[in-house]
Every structure is written in structure tokens, then in C-alpha cells.
Amino acid sequence: MRTVLVTGSDTGVGKTHVVAALARQLAADGSRGQIVKAVETGAPAEGDAAGARRLAGGGGTLEAFTLLTFAAALAPSTSARAEGREISLAALLAQLRALPLCDWRVVEGAGGIATPIDAEARDWADLAAALVPDAIVIVVPDRLGAINQARLAFARAAATGLPTGVWLNSHFATDPTVSASNRAELAAAGVPLWSSVADLKVERVYPNVLVERASESALESTRSTSLLPRLQHALAERGREGLRRELRVTTPAAGVLNLADNDYLGLAHDPALAAAAARAATAHGTSAAASPLVTGWQPPHAALTAELGAWHGFPLGLLWSSGYAANSAVLGLLPRRGDLVFADRLIHHSMIAGLLRSGARLQRYEHLDLGHLEELLQKHSASARPSADSEVERDVPARSGREVFVVTESVFSMDGDYPDLARLAGLKRRHNFCLIVDEAHALGWHGPEGAGLVRAAGIADAVDVLIGTFGKTLASGGAYTLFREAVVRDYVVNFAGEFIYSTALSPLNVAAASAALARIRTLAPEQPRWHAVSRDLRARLRAAGWDAPDGDSPIVPVRLGAADAAMSLAAALREKNILVGAVRPPTVPAGTSRLRLSLKRTFCEADAVRLLAAMDDWRAAP
Numbered sequence: 331m332r333t334v335l336v337t338g339s340d341t342g343v344g345k346t347h348v349v350a351a352l353a354r355q356l357a358a359d360g361s362r363g364q365i366v367k368a369v370e371t372g373a374p375a376e377g378d379a380a381g382a383r384r385l386a387g388g389g390g391t392l393e394a395f396t397l398l399t400f401a402a403a404l405a406p407s408t409s410a411r412a413e414g415r416e417i418s419l420a421a422l423l424a425q426l427r428a429l430p431l432c433d434w435r436v437v438e439g440a441g442g443i444a445t446p447i448d449a450e451a452r453d454w455a456d457l458a459a460a461l462v463p464d465a466i467v468i469v470v471p472d473r474l475g476a477i478n479q480a481r482l483a484f485a486r487a488a489a490t491g492l493p494t495g496v497w498l499n500s501h502f503a504t505d506p507t508v509s510a511s512n513r514a515e516l517a518a519a520g521v522p523l524w525s526s527v528a529d530l531k532v533e534r535v536y537p538n539v540l541v542e543r544a545s546e547s548a549l550e551s552t553r554s555t556s557l558l559p560r561l562q563h564a565l566a567e568r569g570r571e572g573l574r575r576e577l578r579v580t581t582p583a584a585g586v587l588n589l590a591d592n593d594y595l596g597l598a599h600d601p602a603l604a605a606a607a608a609r610a611a612t613a614h615g616t617s618a619a620a621s622p623l624v625t626g627w628q629p630p631h632a633a634l635t636a637e638l639g640a641w642h643g644f645p646l647g648l649l650w651s652s653g654y655a656a657n658s659a660v661l662g663l664l665p666r667r668g669d670l671v672f673a674d675r676l677i678h679h680s681m682i683a684g685l686l687r688s689g690a691r692l693q694r695y696e697h698l699d700l701g702h703l704e705e706l707l708q709k710h711s712a713s714a715r716p717s718a719d720s721e722v723e724r725d726v727p728a729r730s731g732r733e734v735f736v737v738t739e740s741v742f743s744m745d746g747d748y749p750d751l752a753r754l755a756g757l758k759r760r761h762n763f764c765l766i767v768d769e770a771h772a773l774g775w776h777g778p779e780g781a782g783l784v785r786a787a788g789i790a791d792a793v794d795v796l797i798g799t800f801g802k803t804l805a806s807g808g809a810y811t812l813f814r815e816a817v818v819r820d821y822v823v824n825f826a827g828e829f830i831y832s833t834a835l836s837p838l839n840v841a842a843a844s845a846a847l848a849r850i851r852t853l854a855p856e857q858p859r860w861h862a863v864s865r866d867l868r869a870r871l872r873a874a875g876w877d878a879p880d881g882d883s884p885i886v887p888v889r890l891g892a893a894d895a896a897m898s899l900a901a902a903l904r905e906k907n908i909l910v911g912a913v914r915p916p917t918v919p920a921g922t923s924r925l926r927l928s929l930k931r932t933f934c935e936a937d938a939v940r941l942l943a944a945m946d947d948w949r950a951a952p
Contacts, residue, residue, distance in 0.1 A: 333463040337439040337454045337487070339470045339479035344499040346378045348469045349438050350385035357392050361433040367396040368422060368457070369440040369447065372403030378438055393432070397425045407446045417448045423460055437461075443468060443483050450668055452691055458490050459686045465493040467524065472498040473505070476512045477519075484521050489675075489694050491682050491916070495524030520921030572893045573914050580909070587937055589927045590909040594884040595774045596930045597805035597849055603842045610841030618834035622649075623823070626834025634844050635810065638798070641781050641847065642769075643790035644812035646819045649840070651832045653770055653799040653809040658684040659828040660795060660811055661766065664818070665690035665735050672706055673737040674698065676745060678768065679917075681737055690735070698749050700757065703736065707761040710734060734763040740783040741771035744918050744926060746885030748772070751783055755792035766795045773850070774803030775860060775884050780850040794818070800835075803850065806842040808835045853931065860884070860931050867929070867938055874942060886927040887913075888945075896923040902948040908941060 334352060338345045349365055357363050365386070367379040376384075379394035386392060398417065400409035410417045426437065439445070439454040443466075446453055458466050466487045470480045480496045487494040498512060516523055568574040582588075597603055610630065618626035635647040650656040661684030665671050669690040673681065675697045685692050695703040736758070741748045751767075758765050769782040777786040782798070784790050794814055800806040813819040823829060861882035868886055871878035877889040890896045893914040900912035903925075911926035918924065927941075 332434045333437065333461070334435075334465050334467055335437050335439065335454070335458050335461065335463040336467045336469060337443040337458075337483075338468060339442050339476075339483040341441045341445075343442075343469050343471045345438050345469045346382045347385065348467065348497050348499060349378075349436050350382040352436050352467075353382060353386040353392060356434050356436070357386060360391055362431075363392050364429060364432045364435045365392065365394045366426065366429065366435060366437045367394075367440075368398070368426070368437055369406040369417065370396050370399045371401075371406060371409045371440055373399055373401045382436075382438070393430070395429060397422060405445050406440050407448055407451070411449075419448050419452055419457060419460065422447070422457065426461065437463070443486050450691065453486075455486050455490050456691065458487070458492055459692075460689075463492065465495065466490070468494065468496045469499050470496055472500040472509050472512055474508055476508075477515045480512075480516055480521055481519055485694070488919075489692060490686065491679070495522035497524055518921075520919055522920060572897070573916075583907070585907050587908045587940060589929065589933075589941070590911045592771070592802035592928055593805055594803045594928065594930060595780075595805075595850060595853055596932050597803070597846050600805065600846070600849060602849060603805055603845045606841040606845035607838040610837040614837035616838060617836050620834065621830060621832060622834045623830060628834075628837065630837055630840045630844070631834060634840050634847075637844060637847055638810050639812055641779060642785060642796055642798075642812055643781075644796060644814065646814075646816060647810055647812040648819065648822065648829060649835050650809045650811065650829065651835065652807075653768075653797065653801065654680040654683075655828040655832065656797050656799075656809040656811050657681045657768065658687070659826040660797070660822065661685050661737065662687040663822060663826050664688075664764070664766075664795070665733065669733045669735065670710060671735045671737060672703055672763075674739065674742075674749070676742055677737055677739060678743055678770075681739075681768065685737070697742075697745075698747060700750060700753050703754075704757055707734070707757060707763070711761060734761070735766060736763050737766045739768045739771070741769075741776070741883045741885065743771050743885065744913060744924075745879070745887055746771075746881055746883040747879065748783055748883065751787035751789050755787070755789035758792050764794045765792060766797070767793050768797040770797065770799040770802060770809075771883070771885060773798055774853070775857065778854070780854040780857070800839060800843040800846075804843045804846040806839045806846060808839050808843070856931065860929070863933055864929055867927075867933075867941075870938060870942060874946065876945070884929040886929060888925040888927065890923055890925065891921055893923040896925060899925060899945065899948050902951075903941075903944050906940075906944045906947075908944055 336345050336349050336352070353363060353365050365379045365382045367377060370377050377396050377399070379396050383392055383394040400406065400413060402409040402412045404412070406417055443454045447457065468480065468483045468487055470476050470483065476498060484494060484496055496516065500509065513523060565574060614628060614630060618628065620626040622631070631649055635649060639645055639647050650659070657678065657680035661681050665685065665688040667689035671685055671690045671692045672695055673685065673692060675694040693706060695706055736754070738749055738754070740751065754765070767784055769784060772782040774780040776783045784793055784796060795818070796812040797809065799809040801808065864882045864884060864886065865880070868878045868880055871888060878886060890899065896912040896914060900910050903910050911928070913926045914923045
């Protein structure tokens with residue numbers, strides 16, 4: 331079954347017309363469909379679901395359902411309180427899942443995407459994160475103001491990580507000049523325009539939302555119950571968008587300039603690490619052979635955890651099978667329903683995955699914009715503060731137990747930039763939140779003894795949980811988390827499935843990471859030279875006309891915009907034995923495809939000349 335969530339930038343934007351248009355096209359092949367109005371407020375004579383079914387010309391294969399109805403034409407949470415009732419997001423999801431089976435389902439929300447649904451102020455984006463529909467369609471009236479409304483609503487929906495697009499609804503009277511401007515500006519801003527409606531006739535439907543029946547695509551009907559056609563369809567869609575990933579064997583060879591991996595200090599082939607791993611294999615075996623809570627937590631694991639704690643200035647820690655597992659576990663476990671999480675808009679997918687699983691309310695602040703974060707924290711503080719009005723105070727207990735978290739990376743994995751961590755620590759002193767920082771891409775390259783940017787900023791005491799990885803600068807495999815409080819560590823040990831049920835890191839990984847830590851400490855005094863090389867390469871790229879931001883981290887993005895341009899340039903460089911990362915959506919926002927250059931401490935003048943010449947050759951080719 332395919333599910334589409336239709337929401338909007340506001341109330342009265344024509345969501346029901348869009349639902350009808352979608353339903354009419356989906357029902358054209360006789361498949362079984364449902365139109366579902368999740369929450370109806372205002373109790374109209376004809377509900378939205380029934381109205382959409384009528385407009386779609388629905389026959390016996392099209393059903394209409396309304397899950398909850400309230401008399402007052404207000405926000406769902408307010409309408410429910412007026413009747414002494416309560417809306418539960420979990421109950422809504424249970425009602426949706428209890429509906430009869432069908433081939434496709436279009437779910438319509440109430441009001442705009444950020445309209446509160448329940449007493450915890452969770453909205454339709456929160457419902458989408460839990461429901462995981464195939465796509466979110468945001469309906470925006472095609473008129474003056476559409477650009478602002480579409481960008482704001484799209485940002486809220488895109489925070490879920492789900493496929494999202496804007497439907498410019500032109501069933502209103504539309505000025506052609508305004509309409510053309512709306513489309514041009516939204517496309518330039520990277521907002522996907524999936525469809526528009528004129529007199530309920532579908533002009534175009536984006537293939538991520540609906541199955542195209544074009545003969546050349548030969549795609550399977552949504553009625554198919556076979557797994558393989560469904561998977562083939564999804565891959566075909568990704569291929570048409572130029573976003574399909576391919577697994578390629580990479581064979582190390584002499585003369586290759588590797589700017590693709592994250593071995594920033596070039597330790598993956600260091601003899602000291604290889605020797606340490608060999609000794610560990612002899613002494614402890616090649617595998618821990620059990621989870622940490624059985625027999626997998628051995629003296630080398632405990633010793634490495636203590637070394638890492640001393641390096642960063644933390645008393646306690648744990649080791650994990652991967653950085654993804656560590657982030658997903660910690661952020662899926664520590665925040666919980668009712669809590670509030672403020673996260674940088676560009677945090678890693680592993681962090682988003684954990685936060686969406688937690689049930690906490692996730693709100694993104696603009697990338698590196700701590701002013702925006704401070705505004706959000708102040709708004710939260712004001713809303714949580716008891717009022718002098720006794721009639722309002724009854725709302726305070728529901729908020730008093732809410733924990734607030736702030737989540738960021740130090741060096742961001744795709745942009746290579748980093749926040750003002752000292753200022754962030756100042757915000758924590760004023761607003762008392764739990765601070766979680768992922769240092770994966772800062773290790774070695776930054777900080778005293780290569781311990782990262784948290785230590786460089788002198789704010790280790792302000793960080794509650796620090797995440798690091800062994801698979802990059804530490805040239806091994808796995809990851810670690812460090813904690814300030816024993817109760818936090820013990821809670822994770824007792825409740826994190828990724829820790830409890832995963833085999834502990836192999837002794838080889840542990841030994842290699844410990845040896846890498848020793849090497850990093852000896853290499854750290856060279857950091858000023860590495861930073862200068864990074865700044866110089868960026869300046870030379872800009873001078874040659876490439877879009878490369880300033881900075882001094884080992885990650886140098888070269889923004890190209892179009893996905894096909896990134897793939898083409900990466901392929902051209904590979905032909906000249908230069909390996910780079912070509913990064914496309916959904917890893918990065920739409921319209922920001924780029925090359926991702928990962929510098930090594932060994933990167934030199936000859937490498938820079940070789941890289942720039944190869945890039946210029948590609949640009950000059952017909």
C-alpha cells in the first residue's frame with residue numbers, strides 16, 4: 331500500500347481539492363483507494379473526506395473515512411479541549427492502521443503542517459515522522475505570498491527526512507505573472523514543485539508521489555503484491571532523478587590521489603597500528619565473540635574507554651559497533667515523548683534517525699545560526715514559565731517535566747564547517763539544556779592532542795554526551811560515547827538495544843584505535859600546517875571560479891548544484907586517478923550537490939596543482 335500525507339501552508343488552501351485530484355488519478359485504473367481525513371474541525375455539513383470522494387467521482391473502489399471530528403473550527407488540540415476530549419498522536423496512528431486494507435491511501439491533515447494536534451504541540455510533521463508515508467504533499471495557494479509560505483512549510487516537512495514536495499494550488503484565481511515568479515523562485519530555492527491543479531485537472535505528477543503509467547516506464551501497478559516489482563519501481567524512480575547509488579569495488583593503486591575517504595591523518599596503513607592489531611589478535615583472538623554484557627567487554631575495551639575519557643576530559647564511556655549505532659541509540663533513547671530537541675538543520679542522518687524514533691518534538695535551527703537557536707530557547711522558556719493568570723497555570727504541569735536537548739556536530743560531515751562552541755556553552759549556562767555533540771570529523775585535525783573542537787573551545791564540562799568514531803582519523807572501526815554522569819551511562823547500558831544485542835568490538839579494532847590515539851597525540855603539533863593547506867586550497871578553488879567556502883577543516887565541499895554535474899566531474903577525476911566523493915540529495919539538500927574533498931595531512935602543492943588542473947579540464951571540455 332502506498333500512502334500520501336496531504337498537508338498545507340495554512341488552512342483554507344485547497345487541500346481537499348488536491349486530495350480529490352490525487353484520488354481521481356489513482357482510482358483511474360480501478361485500484362482500491364481510501365481518502366482519510368485525520369481530524370475534522372468545524373463539523374461541516376459535508377466532511378472533507380466525503381467531499382473529496384465526491385469531487386474525485388469515486389465509485390465503489392474509493393472509500394472515505396474521518397477519524398476524529400470536533401465542533402469548533404479551531405486547531406485540533408484546542409477543539410478537543412473545548413469538548414473535554416484529548417487527541418493522542420498514538421491513537422490517531424492506531425486508527426489509521428486499523429482501517430481496511432487498500433492499494434493506496436491519501437491522508438489529509440487539518441490546517442497547516444505546523445498546526446498543533448495534541449496537548450504536547452506535536453503537529454502534522456510529527457505525525458508524518460511516525461507514520462512514514464511514501465511522500466508528504468504541501469498544498470500552497472498559487473498567489474502572492476506563496477514563496478514565503480512554501481519555503482517555511484517545506485522546511486518543516488523536510489525535517490522529517492521523508493520525500494516532500496510543494497503542490498501550487500491554482501484552483502484559486504491566479505495572476506500568470508505571479509504564478510511564473512512563484513515557480514521560478516521556489517525552483518531556485520531548491521523546493522521541489524511536484525504538481526499543480528487547474529479546475530481539478532492534474533497537470534503533472536511527480537513520480538515520487540504517484541505511479542506513472544507511461545508505457546516507456548513499464549512500471550508495475552500499485553495493486554501488485556509482489557516485492558520485486560515494487561523494489562524495481564523505487565529504483566527506477568531514483569534512476570530517473572539521477573540519484574541512484576551504485577556499489578563499486580575500489581582497488582588501491584599506485585599514483586591514486588585519494589580525496590574520498592575520511593582517513594584524514596593517513597593512519598589506516600600505519601605500521602604501528604598494524605602491529606598493534608596483530609598483537610591483539612594473538613593475545614585476545616580476532617573477535618570479542620559476544621555482546622559487551624556477556625563476555626565481550628574485555629580488558630582492552632575498558633582500557634581504551636579510559637584512554638578516550640582522559641583524552642576528552644570525560645569520566646565515563648562506552649564503545650559501539652558503528653557511529654550510526656551510537657548516534658541512533660543515544661538520541662533514540664535519552665530524549666522521550668514530551669521532550670523538546672533543538673538540532674542544527676544539517677545534522678547527520680544517524681542523529682535524525684534516533685531523534686525521530688525517540689518520540690520527542692524535533693525542531694531544527696538554521697545551520698550554525700546560534701542566534702536562531704537562542705530565539706527558540708527563549709520562546710521555550712517563555713512558554714514553560716508559569717503565568718500570573720491562575721486560569722493559565724493549569725497548563726504548566728504538563729510542561730514542567732519536559733527536558734530540552736541541543737544536538738550538533740562539531741565539524742559537519744558534508745560542509746566541513748563548525749559552530750561557535752564557546753557561545754553554545756554560554757547558551758547552555760543560561761537555558762540549562764542537555765548538550766550532545768558529535769566530534770566524528772574533528773578528531774585529530776583539531777584540538778589539543780587532536781581531541782577535537784570541544785576541547786579546543788574549552789567547553790568539555792558543558793557537554794553532557796560526546797560521540798566520536800574510530801572509522802575516520804582513528805583508522806579502525808566502531809565508535810564511542812562519553813558521558814558526564816554515571817546514571818546516563820548506566821541507563822544506556824540497560825536500555826540501548828544497539829549496545830545490549832550487538833557483538834562487542836573486535837580486539838583488533840580496539841588495539842588499532844588505541845595505537846592511533848597515541849600517534850594522533852604525536853602528530854597534533856602539525857595542525858597549523860594542515861589548517862593552512864585547507865585554507866589555501868579553498869582560496870585557490872574560489873580564485874579559479876569554483877564555489878568552495880572558507881574554512882580550515884579537512885572537508886572541502888565544492889558546490890555544483892546539479893546532481894549530474896557532480897557525478898560527471900567525479901567520473902572525470904576518477905579517470906585521472908583522483909578519487910573524490912560526489913554527494914547528491916537526499917544526503918544534502920536539493921540543489922546543493924557537490925564534490926566532497928577529504929584532505930589528508932600529506933596533501934601537498936603537487937596534489938593541489940594536479941586536482942585543479944583536472945577540474946579545469948572537465949570544465950573546458952565541450
